[in-house]
Amino acid sequence: GIQVEQSPPDLILQEGANSTLRCNFSDSVNNLQWFHQNPWGQLINLFYIPSGTKQNGRLSATTVATERYSLLYISSSQTTDSGVYFCAVERGGRRALTFGSGTRLQVQP
Amino acid sequence: DVKVTQSSRYLVKRTGEKVFLECVQDMDHENMFWYRQDPGLGLRLIYFSYDVKMKEKGDIPEGYSVSREKKERFSLILESASTNQTSMYLCASSLLLSNEQFFGPGTRLTVL
Numbered sequence: 001g002i003q004v005e006q007s008p009p010d011l012i013l014q015e016g017a018n019s020t021l022r023c024n025f026s027d028s029v030n031n032l033q034w035f036h037q038n039p040w041g042q043l044i045n046l047f048y049i050p051s052g053t054k055q056n057g058r059l060s061a062t063t064v065a066t067e068r069y070s071l072l073y074i075s076s077s078q079t080t081d082s083g084v085y086f087c088a089v090e091r092g093g094r095r096a097l098t099f100g101s102g103t104r105l106q107v108q109p
Numbered sequence: 110d111v112k113v114t115q116s117s118r119y120l121v122k123r124t125g126e127k128v129f130l131e132c133v134q135d136m137d138h139e140n141m142f143w144y145r146q147d148p149g150l151g152l153r154l155i156y157f158s159y160d161v162k163m164k165e166k167g168d169i170p171e172g173y174s175v176s177r178e179k180k181e182r183f184s185l186i187l188e189s190a191s192t193n194q195t196s197m198y199l200c201a202s203s204l205l206l207s208n209e210q211f212f213g214p215g216t217r218l219t220v221l
Contacts, residue, residue, distance in 0.1 A: 031208050041146075041197055043212040086152075090208055095140060096154040096167060097201075097210055 002027045002091045006100035013077050013107050021072040021103045023087030031090035032063050033097065034072050038083050046072070046085075077107045112136070113213035115200055121219045128187040130216050132200030139205035141183035143167075143175065146197040146215075158183055159205065190220045 003026040013019055023032075034046040047054050047061040049070065054061055058077075063070040074081055084104050088097035116131035132141065143155040144167075154167030156175040164175050172194060176184045183202075187194055197217050201210040 033209065035212075041199075041215040041217070043199065043215075045209070045211060048207070048209040088152075088210075095159070095208060096142060096157055097152075099152045101151055 002029070002089060002098050004087060004089055004098055004100040006085075006087055006103050008103060009101065010104045011106070013105065015077060015079060015107055015109050017077050017107075018073070018075045019077060019105070021074070021085055021087075021105075023070040023072070023100055025068050025070075025087075025089050027068070027091060028065065029089040029091050031097075032070055033088050034061055034070070035086045035088065036081075036083050037086060037102070043086070074105075077105075079107050079109055081105060082107050113200060113202055113211050115198075115213040115216050117216050118214060119217050119219075121221065122187075122190050123221050124191060126187075126190050126220075128190050128218070128220075130185040130187075130198055130200075130218070132183045132185070132202075132213055133181055134202040134211070135181065136202065136204075136211075137180065138202035138211075139180075140203045140208065140210075141177065142201040142203075142210065143173075143183070143185045144199045144201065145169070146199060152199065155185065192220050194218065195220045 005024045035043040049063045051065045060073045084102040088099045113134045144152045158177045174186045200213040203210045
């Protein structure tokens with residue numbers, strides 16, 4: 001099956017810093033999503049981005065499908081950004097998402 | 110906004126009990142999914158449904174069954190709960206074409 005690798009696995013930032021999270025995938029995909037899992041366990045949709053670039057406030061994402069990677073940018077980080085960020089992809093007609101192992105972000109005041 | 114709700118946030122059951130986890134979505138989505146999340150193993154698909162009464166097995170269907178009698182509701186059933194089914198269970202739904210998935214808040218199930 002498809003492999004999804006996220007880096008870095010852990011990240012500690014001071015409030016106000018910027019960061020880039022990376023997601024590499026081993027094969028072509030139909031769908032790529034970024035999620036934030038909050039401390040209560042809910043997965044919050046950040047971006048649906050099989051290709052191209054999108055921005056939403058302080059967050060933006062870019063997927064380069066031909067090179068099989070996606071980047072999530074967080075600018076001016078806040079303590080509420082803490083949690084685990086997951087990249088997930090859909091391959092072929094499988095419908096189910098394959099998740100990476102996540103990046104655990106801690107933003108310190 | 111898409112809303113996916115799950116019947117319980119926390120649930121404690123005993124070994125051998127029959128357990129029902131319910132998921133409801135309000136956006137007329139065709140696809141519905143059940144995943145479980147475990148430390149070190151990530152999120153894994155248990156079952157998937159693309160229409161009423163239609164289902165497909167995911168990666169780890171053993172010990173589980175599902176029911177989809179109405180489009181908005183997808184139930185996960187543990188026929189005889191076991192301690193290795195202690196986990197976080199996440200339901201998701203999506204439109205048939207785009208498959209952008211939206212998740213419910215999750216149910217933390219503990220089987221004693």
